[in-house]
Amino acid sequence: MPARNDSPRTGSATPRSGQTRALILETAMRLFRERGYDRTTMRAIAQEAGVSVGNAYYYFEGKEHLIQGFYDRIAAEHQVAVREILARETDLEARLAGVLKAWLDIAAPYHEFAVQFFKNAADPDSPLSPFSPESEQAREAAIGVHRQVLAGARTKVPDELRDVLPELMWLSQMGLVLYWIFDRTEGRERSYRLAERGARLTARGVALARFRVLRPLVREVHELFTDFLPGMTRQLPGPGRKPVR
Amino acid sequence: MPARNDSPRTGSATPRSGQTRALILETAMRLFRERGYDRTTMRAIAQEAGVSVGNAYYYFEGKEHLIQGFYDRIAAEHQVAVREILARETDLEARLAGVLKAWLDIAAPYHEFAVQFFKNAADPDSPLSPFSPESEQAREAAIGVHRQVLAGARTKVPDELRDVLPELMWLSQMGLVLYWIFDRTEGRERSYRLAERGARLTARGVALARFRVLRPLVREVHELFTDFLPGMTRQLPGPGRKPVR
Numbered sequence: 001m002p003a004r005n006d007s008p009r010t011g012s013a014t015p016r017s018g019q020t021r022a023l024i025l026e027t028a029m030r031l032f033r034e035r036g037y038d039r040t041t042m043r044a045i046a047q048e049a050g051v052s053v054g055n056a057y058y059y060f061e062g063k064e065h066l067i068q069g070f071y072d073r074i075a076a077e078h079q080v081a082v083r084e085i086l087a088r089e090t091d092l093e094a095r096l097a098g099v100l101k102a103w104l105d106i107a108a109p110y111h112e113f114a115v116q117f118f119k120n121a122a123d124p125d126s127p128l129s130p131f132s133p134e135s136e137q138a139r140e141a142a143i144g145v146h147r148q149v150l151a152g153a154r155t156k157v158p159d160e161l162r163d164v165l166p167e168l169m170w171l172s173q174m175g176l177v178l179y180w181i182f183d184r185t186e187g188r189e190r191s192y193r194l195a196e197r198g199a200r201l202t203a204r205g206v207a208l209a210r211f212r213v214l215r216p217l218v219r220e221v222h223e224l225f226t227d228f229l230p231g232m233t234r235q236l237p238g239p240g241r242k243p244v245r
Numbered sequence: 246m247p248a249r250n251d252s253p254r255t256g257s258a259t260p261r262s263g264q265t266r267a268l269i270l271e272t273a274m275r276l277f278r279e280r281g282y283d284r285t286t287m288r289a290i291a292q293e294a295g296v297s298v299g300n301a302y303y304y305f306e307g308k309e310h311l312i313q314g315f316y317d318r319i320a321a322e323h324q325v326a327v328r329e330i331l332a333r334e335t336d337l338e339a340r341l342a343g344v345l346k347a348w349l350d351i352a353a354p355y356h357e358f359a360v361q362f363f364k365n366a367a368d369p370d371s372p373l374s375p376f377s378p379e380s381e382q383a384r385e386a387a388i389g390v391h392r393q394v395l396a397g398a399r400t401k402v403p404d405e406l407r408d409v410l411p412e413l414m415w416l417s418q419m420g421l422v423l424y425w426i427f428d429r430t431e432g433r434e435r436s437y438r439l440a441e442r443g444a445r446l447t448a449r450g451v452a453l454a455r456f457r458v459l460r461p462l463v464r465e466v467h468e469l470f471t472d473f474l475p476g477m478t479r480q481l482p483g484p485g486r487k488p489v490r
Contacts, residue, residue: 123427
């Protein structure tokens, strides 16, 4: 993703350009929500934001990049939101539950959008999928949070699982996100309960990693995901990625 | 689902009515594929099938019931297709791989439809979801196949996991189905590879169930799914099912 790592597309070279970038992103999110992702054009986004089309393209190469910008922002907000609990708590279950619930808090305003947007993001071959190479930056940030969850917990993690567990924990967070998208309970109450139950189960699972006999299985589960999800790996089995349609 | 268990809605009271029912189902599947599920009416299905609207409703209460009829048919075809391998093979991995690949074979003609239909079936609260109470009949048939996979395998399964493992195996089959829906490789080659890898991993996991310390975790994973997926259980946490929109 060379473009996204160049200024100005990464963020705020100056406070002014940072504000324009944020304005375009807000406007895009609102229009995506109101009109749907497929029916919203860059031209309409620029118009609504009161900037020229050229200016919009200066900050974001296209609609897909706006979504990546949105993912990056959620990931950045999440990293800030979990600081306090990760600094204070040493119990693995409490750390993980806190991290998952903080994500649900942050994502709450976007629930309606997520429901609509789901059909674009569910396809693992789409650049809009959380598993795509294009989403790497946001995904790495999110996996980094799980790495912190483990690193600061009292539960000891064997060396050979230190790299794979955070990715598996992130994958199960993606399961929670999927559940949340379809959750219509008041305040997404069921998703919060699932976050707690999932955290409890994960903590127990990690504790079992002290049994050596289990470790190869954990590694193999991880290998299966990295071999079959695009973007999680450089080498896909079979013919490579097909063009997105 | 009282209606579906009454004749004529269950199937073929007479060869003639069985043929009419099958004709309506074929026609519906073709129209769903051509026009999309949402845009196809019972009236259009009846017209294309050359039967009266009343007659169409005599066999199927509505579009949702046509989908259930389709699920039931796939499940029935699958049960027949796996007979030979389940009678012959005693190795758990080979039994499971055979069962999963037989499903991919049977589902192949419906791939295009599945891609389209996904947005209706992905919502676990929709009656069209494989997790819904409405899909119970097809789900039970599919879980029954996994029960046979285990029962006839050389690998010994502890009593306390005999009920939960087939359901977990079916859940992982749903993961394969999700992967298959988005698989655009020639002949869904990647899905077939995933079926094999998944079978290998499951067989290793089941073999580890001989370690008593693991069993509570397996039971808890199962409990988590049954508590949070509608239709998998009678009691949902929090406020019950919301009306489908």
